[in-house]
Amino acid sequence: MRFFKKGEEKKPQPKPESAAKAHPELKVISGAQVSGRKPQPPPQQQPPPQQQPPQQNIALPNVRYKIAVASGKGGVGKSTVATNLAISLANAGATVGLMDADAYGPSIPTMMGVQERPQTSPERQLVPLVRHDIKLMSIGFMVPEEQAMIWRGPMLHSAIRQFLSDVAWGELDYLIIDLPPGTGDVALSLTQAMPLTGAVIVTTPQDVALADVRRGVAMFERLGVPILGIIENMSYFLCPHCDEKTEIFRADGGKNMSERFSVALLGQIPLDAEVCTAGDLGVPIVAAHPDSPQSAAFGTVATELEAVLKESGEEEELTIL
Numbered sequence: 004m005r006f007f008k009k010g011e012e013k014k015p016q017p018k019p020e021s022a023a024k025a026h027p028e029l030k031v032i033s034g035a036q037v038s039g040r041k042p043q044p045p046p047q048q049q050p051p052p053q054q055q056p057p058q059q060n061i062a063l064p065n066v067r068y069k070i071a072v073a074s075g076k077g078g079v080g081k082s083t084v085a086t087n088l089a090i091s092l093a094n095a096g097a098t099v100g101l102m103d104a105d106a107y108g109p110s111i112p113t114m115m116g117v118q119e120r121p122q123t124s125p126e127r128q129l130v131p132l133v134r135h136d137i138k139l140m141s142i143g144f145m146v147p148e149e150q151a152m153i154w155r156g157p158m159l160h161s162a163i164r165q166f167l168s169d170v171a172w173g174e175l176d177y178l179i180i181d182l183p184p185g186t187g188d189v190a191l192s193l194t195q196a197m198p199l200t201g202a203v204i205v206t207t208p209q210d211v212a213l214a215d216v217r218r219g220v221a222m223f224e225r226l227g228v229p230i231l232g233i234i235e236n237m238s239y240f241l242c243p244h245c246d247e248k249t250e251i252f253r254a255d256g257g258k259n260m261s262e263r264f265s266v267a268l269l270g271q272i273p274l275d276a277e278v279c280t281a282g283d284l285g286v287p288i289v290a291a292h293p294d295s296p297q298s299a300a301f302g303t304v305a306t307e308l309e310a311v312l313k314e315s316g317e318e319e320e321l322t323i324l
């Protein structure tokens with residue numbers, strides 16, 4: 004796996020760690036260059052503190068809202084929500100980018116139905132691929148799907164930074180960032196690289212998942228990232244024949260959790276075979292069946308998110324006045 008560095012001459016590179024279909028603009032940036040964790044020099048060579056790389060120095064001024072989609076554990080539907088939310092926001096008229104920050108198991112290429120190598124711009128930035136009106140970037144575009152991702156912390160940190168700063172995102176209303184599950188390195192790297200507008204937390208309604216939500220909320224609080232709301236996925240099964248709602252898991256767990264943490268419940272998404280199939284086929288349900296009740300549920304999440312952002316923006320203005 005190699006990573007790119009802007010402005011670097013194209014010249015023969017040392018053999019990458021993996022012979023994966025590495026992008027020509029990707030190059031290894033050593034951990035020391037990005038993380039400040041220098042290989043231990045003798046004490047007298049310790050750099051003065053001002054030489055440490057600045058934190059949160061990526062601003063992306065042309066991106067209005069930077070929103071992480073997180074969950075305490077895997078398989079709750081985070082990537083499904085991230086893709087359908089992105090398309091719902093675009094359907095409402097917004098310009099949207101989707102960054103797949105799940106470096107361990109990127110699923111955005113499959114779910115959005117695109118598996119190409121991104122081009123490089125004359126400014127030597129990676130040009131996001133566009134599908135369903137969404138600008139996309141994923142580590143999955145650079146390496147074969149079946150390849151195991153083994154990351155050293157500093158490499159992961161540099162990859163996240165480069166996906167923010169060395170990708171030609173252009174002007175966006177939203178950059179949705181699909182995180183890997185849990186409270187790990189990627190969330191930390193992300194929040195160290197760039198101030199986020201906030202995070203949305205995806206959960207299923209049952210108790211085990213909700214314990215993970217607690218951990219997720221606690222992590223973002225410690226990192227100083229506002230929680231914009233909770234999305235309860237797989238909330239109920241909607242019978243396609245009689246429209247009866249069946250609560251497969253415990254009812255309203257996400258709702259109760261949102262009340263406990265005093266954050267918005269942005270929506271409740273039904274458990275539905277079509278949602279799964281659409282993701283597998285690379286056309287998320289909001290694009291495949293825009294008039295379905297499932298798509299309406301994602302539409303509600305987009306509308307509620309916009310409302311929360313608007314409200315928090317107004318509060319900020321009030322505070323400033």
Ligand SMILES: Nc1ncnc2c1ncn2[C@@H]1O[C@H](COP(=O)(O)OP(=O)(O)O)[C@@H](O)[C@H]1O
Nearest residue numbers: 077078079080081082083273274275278279282
């Ligand atoms: N509401 C839903 N109804 C049916 N299947 C779903 C739903 N949400 C997610 N899935 C399926 O569950 C699996 C895990 O979802 P995914 O979005 O990859 O989760 P995560 O990103 O949290 O690991 C996928 O196969 C996906 O299609």
Ligand SMILES: [Mg+2]
Nearest residue numbers: 081082105110
């Ligand atoms: Mg995922």
